[in-house]
Amino acid sequence: MNLVFRPYTNTDAKDFASAVIASLDTLRPWLVWAHEDFTEAEARQWFATTHTLRQTGAANELGLFAEDGRLLGGAGLRYSSEQTHHCSIGYWVRSSEQGRGIASQAVRYLVDLAWQSPERDIVEILAAEENAASRRVATKCGADFIGIQYGLIMLDSGPVNTAIYHFRRPQ
Ligand SMILES: CC(C)(COP(=O)(O)OP(=O)(O)OC[C@H]1O[C@@H](n2cnc3c(N)ncnc32)[C@H](O)[C@@H]1OP(=O)(O)O)[C@@H](O)C(=O)NCCC(=O)NCCS
Numbered sequence: 001m002n003l004v005f006r007p008y009t010n011t012d013a014k015d016f017a018s019a020v021i022a023s024l025d026t027l028r029p030w031l032v033w034a035h036e037d038f039t040e041a042e043a044r045q046w047f048a049t050t051h052t053l054r055q056t057g058a059a060n061e062l063g064l065f066a067e068d069g070r071l072l073g074g075a076g077l078r079y080s081s082e083q084t085h086h087c088s089i090g091y092w093v094r095s096s097e098q099g100r101g102i103a104s105q106a107v108r109y110l111v112d113l114a115w116q117s118p119e120r121d122i123v124e125i126l127a128a129e130e131n132a133a134s135r136r137v138a139t140k141c142g143a144d145f146i147g148i149q150y151g152l153i154m155l156d157s158g159p160v161n162t163a164i165y166h167f168r169r170p171q
Helices: 010-022 040-055 102-115 132-140
Strands: 003-006 059-066 071-079 086-093 122-128 144-155 158-168
Touching: 003 102, 010 040, 010 071, 040 059, 059 102, 071 102, 086 102, 102 122, 102 132, 122 132, 122 144, 132 158
Parallel strands: 086 122
Antiparallel strands: 003 059, 059 071, 071 086, 122 158, 144 158
């Protein structure tokens, strides 16, 4: 499937909220912001945050869409203010569209985007140790497994063992 990557607009709010609510079975265990009462207003608030993050150079959060306009999920490149050579990727895909390579395509797109900034050398993915699907995405896209560190991710249950994956700028 060809994906369209673009910033969110307020007209996406309804689809975003309904995608989150329809995907709680897979999002809820791993994303603390996903909850059963997620509203269009919360979606618009998130979109406004993503625009600010982009303007300030803190992150590039994008919606993932099918060519026919369906909202499939979200993914973002987050920059580190302390380490300019370092950035990280986060992602989610609506439950009904998982297992079709969408997250992997988004990761490859964002990694390529990261290399367009000459100062970036490392792109990181952090996944809860038990989050097998997310870890598979990192591995499948060619990231190196660095190790497990406790507490880099906070779930509702508290801090958890976190798997660290790195992409390094191709020489
Ligand atoms: C992680 C997530 C984004 C993957 O999205 P996706 O579009 O299904 O990803 P892809 O189709 O590119 O790849 C998923 C891979 O994980 C595998 N997978 C899925 N569930 C799995 C499981 N329980 N155990 C092992 N592998 C699993 C799939 O088989 C596939 O690998 P394959 O192509 O080798 O068969 C999606 O599951 C999701 O949104 N999860 C909830 C949010 C989340 O965890 N985000 C990441 C936070 S770090």
